[in-house]
Amino acid sequence: MSTPIKCLVIDDEDLAVRLLEDFVRKTPGCEVVAQADNGLEAYELLQRQEIDLVLLDIQMPHLTGLELLEKLEKRPAVIVVSAYAEYAIEGYRFDVVDYLLKPFSFERFTEAMQRAKEHISNKKQTLLCTAGTEAPPAPSHLYIKADYKMVRLNFDDILYIEGLKQYVKIVTLEKTLITLESMKYFEQALPAASFIRVHKSFIVAINKIETLTRQAVLIKRKSIPVGKTYKGILDTVLPAAPPSA
Structure with a gap:
């Protein structure tokens, strides 16, 4: 039997603490081991x-x-876990797993916890790998928050990712997704051998490129x-790139 995920609830509202503790108790494989009412x-x-996992309020004393x-x-x-939506972008700067806007349903809480479980599992596999054990299989997908829900994003389906002012657009074989995740996040999360x-x-996606020049x-x-500062990187991945016309 696997060890339960140890959760810390941090909120200065008693009602919110009781709700989160109840939701965690209803989540298989998780337990609340401590709670705090200030930072x-x-x-x-x-x-x-x-x-292993912190359920964190934003507005707290001290x-x-x-x-x-x-x-x-x-x-x-x-x-x-916050009543203030305006902190969402700032929260993702710290690579938070999810951002729950109060009030939220148990179903929405379950989605966030599932993402947290995958995040924790991937982190433990990485630690095992660095400790000299057999390397785990390379991931083939990740989950992102888009259209107010968690969406599975298969690496093989991605055509390209475009950074907009406050959002990122992901164009796949089947659809287009909009997310608050940053370009830096995708640059680090996507396999370097497949994306540039x-x-x-x-x-x-390197294997989706049909034609290329030095400019595009x-x-x-x-x-x-193709940006000026990225031309050299493109040459190392695609050494057969033709010279400028």
Whole structure:
């Protein structure tokens, strides 16, 4: 039997704490091992106790949730639980697993917990790999938040990713998705052998490139510019790239 995921609930509202503890109890493989009503208390708990997952409020006395994340050198998986939607983008800067906007349903909570479980499992596999054990299979997908739900994104389906002002657009073989995840997140999360950043606003799937020049690549009739600072990187991945006309 696998070890339960150890959860820390951090919220200064008693009702919110009781709701989160109840939802965690209803989630298989998870348990609440501690709770705190302010950021300073939570920081001290995290220094002396092993925690896998933090359910974190933003607005708290002494130390806000975001200030707590900034202070932590080693962060467990984090699900932000807040009544304030305006902190969502800032929360994802700290690579939080999900952002739950109060009030939320148990179904929405379950989606966030499933994502957290996968995040924790992938992290443990990476640690095992670095410890000299057999390497786990390379991931073939990831989950992103799009259209107010968690969506599975298969690497093989991606054509290209385009960074917009506040959003990122993912164009796949079947559909287009919009997410708040950053271009930096995708550059780090996608396998380097299969994807390449050709412009500050574009990441492309290498095996989906149909034609290329020094100025642009073509994928499904979409001409994607190649930035000046990325031309050298493109040469190392695609050494057969033709010279400029």
